[in-house]
Amino acid sequence: MLLFQNIDELFDRPPGTLSAVMDCFCTWSYTVQYQLGYCQQAPHKVPWTADAPKPAPYFNAGMFVFEPSSTIFKDMLQKMEEWPATPFAEQDFLNRYFEAVYRPIPSCYNLVLAMLWQHPENVDVKKVKNVHYCAKGSKPWNFDPAAPYMDHPTVQDFVAQWKKVYNSESRAGQADVSLQVREAATLGASNMPTSADVQQKLLPKRIMA
Template identity: 45%
Template sequence: MAPEIVKSTTGNAAAPVVGPSKHAYVTFLAGAGDYVKGVVGLAKGLRKVGTAFPLVVAILADVPVEHRRILVEQGCVLREIEAAFPCADADQNHAYFVEYERMIYMDADVQVFDNIDDLFELPSGYFYGVVDCVCEMSGDACPQKLRWPQELGPQPPFYLNGGMFVFEPDLTTYHDLIHTLTITPPTPFAEQDFLNMFFREKMKPISPEYNLLVAMLWRHPEAVGVEKAKVVHYCEAGSKPWRFTGEEENMEREDMKMLVSKWWDIYNDASLDFNVAQRLTKGLPLSREAARQVVVHYRSASSAA
C-alpha cells in the first residue's frame, strides 16, 4: 500500500517577514569546490519564487573567505558548524538551529521553481520528505529487490530522500541524534539511511513535486510530471547544471537539457541578485537576518581597510 501523502492546507506564498523569522531554509556547503554555485543558484531561485524566509547556509571551516563573501552578498545567512563524524556531511548539525521553529533543508544541487513556503504550515511534530526509490543506490534496483540494512533496526514504512526535508530544530533531538550516530555503523547511503532510521517513527511523506529527482524522469516517469515539479534535485551523475556537458548517460535527454537551462536562467538573472534597498522599495519579502548580515559584512570590511 502506498504511503498517505501529507498535503498543505494553505496557499503557496507567505506574508513578508517583518521581524525575526521563525522559519528558514537551510543548505550545506563545505570546501573550496564549485558547489558554491549551487548555493547561489538556490538563493536566487528562492528569491524568484518570492519566499518570505531566509536561506541559512551551514558551512564548514574550510569554506574560503571569497565564497563566504559571495554568499553574504546573495543575502544568505552564514552559520559555521563542525563536522559530525562519522558522517562527514554534517547534516546532523542542522538540528542545532533552535532559534527557528521549523526549517526546510535542501541540498545545494536543488533548485526551487515554485513557492513552497506552505510546507512551513504542515502539522508539527513530524519529519517530512519525499518518498525515494532505491534505484539511485544501485542503478536498477527497486524497493523489493534491495533490502534494508539489518543493523539499522526495523525497516521504515517508506524511504525518504535526504536531499530535501522539513524538520523542527530541537536540542534534545540533536543530542539524541549525535549519540545515535556514534553507535551506528556506516551504511551504504550515508546520512540518508541514518535519517530514515532515526526519524522512522516521525516520518511523513509529502508530494513528489516537492523534490523531483532528475533520475525519476527515466526510471519512474509516472511519478510526477516535470511541469508540476516545484523543486528539482539535480542529483544524478552529470546533471549538476554548473558542470553539465550533456555527455553522461541520460544527459542527452531533452527534458534534462530543459531543466539545466531553467537553472541557468535563474543563476544568470542579475535582477535576482540580493539588493536590500530595492527589495524594501518594492515591498518584497526580506528577512531581517539577511539584511543585518549584509550590513555587518560591509561594516567589517570597511573597518579593516
C-alpha cells in the same frame, strides 16, 4: 536544487513529523530493493518477495522539513557515536532516526532527476515545485551532456532554467555582499574549530570515510 514554485504549505505539516519525498532505488545496486527490481516509487510493478519484512518508507534527504530541536540534535550526536556506519552516510542515518515520524510528500517537492526516466508516469513536469540535480552529469555548474540521460529534453530544460536564474539580474550586487560575508567569517575563523576537527570528534571514522 532550484525552486520553481512556492512551497510554503510544507510549513503547515503536522508538528513533530518530518516531511520528505520517497527516494528511488532503481540504481542503488547494493540494496535488496535493487536486486529484487522493487522500488517504492512503483511498488505495483514488482512486489516485495524477499524473506525479510518489507522496508519502511525511505526518504531522499536532499530536502526535508521538520522543526529543529536542540534536544533532538544532542540525541542525534549521541546516536552517531552508538550506531554502526551505513552505506549511504547521513541519509541512511536520518531515515533510521526519523523512521517513526516520517511522513511522505509528493515527488514534486524534491524531483530527483532519475524519476524522469525511471518512473515518468509519476512525474507531471508542470506541477514540479523543486528540482534536485543529483543525477550523474546533471550539476548545472558542471553539466556533462555526454553523461547518461543528459540528452533528456526535460533535464536540459531544468539545467537551462538553473543557469538562467544564476545569471539573472536579480543576482546583481550579490558578489559584493558575499565578499563581505566571507570577510566577516574569516575574522572569527582562527577562534573556531575547523569542520574536520568537529567531524573527527563527533562522527564515527567509517562514516567519515
